[in-house]
Amino acid sequence: MIKSRITLKQLEAFSFVVDMGTFRAAAAALGTTQPNISSRISALEAALDVTLLYRDAGSVRLTTKGKDLLERTRDVLRAGEALLEAAGRQELIEERLRLGVTELVACTWLQPFLRQLRREYPNLRVELQVDLSRQIEERLREGQLDLALQNAPFVSRTSGERMLSSETYVWVANEEVVDGLAEGASVGRFFDRAVLTHARHTAAGNALHELARERGYDAGKIVHSSALSACLPMVSEGMGVALLPRSLVQGELDAGRLKSPISDWTAPPLTFFARFNSNRAPRFVEKASDIAATIRPSATEDKLNL
Template sequence: MAQFNFKHVQAFVTVADLGNFRRAAERLNTTQPNISNRISQLEHQLGDRLFDRDAGSVLLTRKGAALLPHGRAILRAVDDMVQANGRADLFDGVLRLGVSELVAQTWLRPFLMRFKEAFPAVDVELTVDLSANLTRALAERDLDLTFQSGPFDIAARRELPLGQSPYVWVVAAGQPGLPDPLTARDLAAQPILTHARGTAPFLQLEQHFRDAGCPARLVPSSNIAACLHLAMDGLGLACLPAAMVADPIAAGRLRRIDYGWTPEDLAFAARWNNDPTPPYIRTAADIAQGLFPPEG
């Protein structure tokens, strides 16, 4: 019987996914020589090369491509065995999680607490960034899982819809009254605090006021929480996700503005590429789905 073991198969699948021995070593918390040795030992036991190596890349051979689904099946079977044993604490490692700012500002904390209860030995390495950047990081396998809003210009292997978050117009509670009914020209005369330039909400706002014949004074920011605080300080109107402004409205620091148009609701999804999918990734996505939509 062949003498290779779980670590050999794990190294094989990880190198195949990442296309790089160094990155595979980082993912598996070991050294590049260890990964190289595991692959060499596996190739020796199987009697064939699994990868073609050159200075710039690592590519599967025909034999490697044929064996990869079987390697994934072995990893999946091991995870299934541990899960069937009912011992979630036996799963360890790091979940590299990327979230958009709305998630970070609303339901991230309860998510992290519930995930820690479910998988106490799995640490979470957190990245908060623009959705477009999260999409690229996920595609490049720098992240294992993202909670982000669309549209997505790069497909993921797995997606779980989380829900939608609408937008509302707000202004500082103490700011002088605005005309009623409110027109596009009334809004365009004020600084409008919103998402970063180039994002879907920014582009929709820009197009809306252009179509109305009154280009707006848009004030974009890559930090949407900064827009929220500037709005509370009376430094402009804001068009923000309802979940972010619910507490300031309840506390009397902001008030809603009645205007008949907003950008499209943000549609959120949990997204991942891992194959096989470790149970803690799928559980994390399920927890997120249970927390969405956030209050407000």
């Protein structure tokens, strides 16, 4: 019978080798060894009496029959997950989610997302990577991540993409710096001192440099930080005025430790997305994106309306 000849682990190995491009990469992604992956593929080919993959030096290619059976393989794997979900036994899904998030997500709503994910998938192992959005996008494109929670813009599209709520920016400084600002609403008065913000090639960083060019401000006053959390102590100590996402500084504003000076310009909002490759992702990846869509608005909608 089929149960004694073909296993889900064999089908999983086949799918991952195709997605990752090599036996070694598939083994790393599945948390096993290259010989195990090779053994599973060989056993699957023997059971089906077909050659699924051509083994070239350092890479693999699908045979014609392999191409025909790949989607069937994915269907079986997803059906297995659907069976466990229908039975209410998500705890039997003992898989790994390779999750990439931006620092802003990590500093704001990542923990509520992970708590809800654990409630629904208690034995799902999350491997977290925190980085700039463009690095996360590259890893997702190369198959090194299963799910990305990141902000636009993107270089390329993905087959699975769910828009989350936006993130507004706000100017902040400590009370002493705010009291020392010239009167008026012009952003130009912030350039009398350091202006702190995102890393150089982020959307906000580019927008700020474009504003300085258009209005003739001294762009040399702009201080970029690839770690947003590092901006908070600098602005709290009076280094200058900072352009930062509201959710990152809302607690400091509520406590009165930082103030928001009036201004005639701020950066366009960041739009966040949950992104994954729907043509090859397991069902739990799509479910994780559903969870992000419920957590993200509830975590920030009140702050975004301020």
